[in-house]
Amino acid sequence: MGKKLWWMATLVLMAAYFIIRQAPATVAATAQRKNLVVIDPGHGGWDPGAVRGTVYEKTLTLAVAMKVGEWLLQHNIRVYYTRTRDTALASTVLHDLNNRSSLANRVGAALFVSIHVNIEATGTVAGPIVYYHKSSPASYTLARQVSQSLAPLNGRYRPPRPIGQWVLARSHMPAINVEVGFLSHNADAARMQSVWYQSHLAATIGQGILGYLNR
Ligand SMILES: [Zn+2]
CATH class of the missing domain: 1.20.5 (Single alpha-helices involved in coiled-coils or other helix-helix interfaces)
Structure with missing residues (x-):
């Protein structure tokens, strides 16, 4: 040559x-x-989240989040978790939250779904509430879909609430925070610790997510 x-x-x-x-x-x-959802179990490691006696928010969020992921996997949706163990993602709250949204942005997720547990002073409020970032119409559509799916658990449709949360604001895709119940409410705290109810919550949240993806 x-x-x-x-x-x-x-x-x-x-x-x-x-x-x-x-x-x-x-x-x-x-x-x-198109088919990748990041599931974010709130808190973890040094950050327990809401606490009631020996019950930690971080434990409940991980249990429910893993079940949401399993439900989605069974319905051919790819899942990424921000954590799968009792660990924080950084040593400060701000870095921890940054790492959660950064992961979702880096892997090119279609949706970011954070799982949390609520707490309030009166002990009279119960049931799941969905929050979405106030300046994201797509996040509102997703939040509405998941709220509709969760309506039977509240006995009524509970409209999603706008919020200026850091982790939602930094995510480049539709992002919601599902507060699955109130640790401050006796019956809600008890049912959130039941594996059956955790699975039921997970399937209900999963159906809302699938409804949004297939809309
Ligand atoms: Zn929380």
């Missing part, structure tokens, strides 16, 4: 290599986005 021809062949091979290397990555990233 002449020197000129050798160089041309090398250039063609190099170009082909870069095209082949780029193409599958682009296709994978687009396909991934």
Whole structure:
């Protein structure tokens, strides 16, 4: 092979290599986005969240979040968890929250769903409430879908509430925070610790998410 021809062949091979290397990555990233949900169990590690006696919010959020993920996986939705163990994502609240939304942004998630547990002073308020970022119409649509799905658990449709939460604001995709119940309410605290109710909550949240993705 002449020197000129050798160089041309090398250039063609190099170009082909870069095209082949780029193409599958682009296709994978687009396909991934549509069906990928990041599930974020609130708190963890040094941050217990709401506490009532020996019951920690971080334990309940992890239990429910893992079940939401399992339900979605059974319905062919890909899932990423921000944590799967009793760990924090950083040593300060701000960095911890940043890492949660950054993960969702980095993996190109279609949705970000954070799971939390509520607490209030009177002990009279119960049931799930969905929060969405106030400046995101798509987050509101997702929040409404999940709220509709959760309505039987509240005995009525409880409209989602706008909020200026950091973790929701920093997420580049529709993002909601599902507060699954009130630790300050006796019956709510008891049922949130039941595995059956956790599974029921998870399936109900999952149906709302699936409803949004298939709309
Ligand atoms: Zn919380």
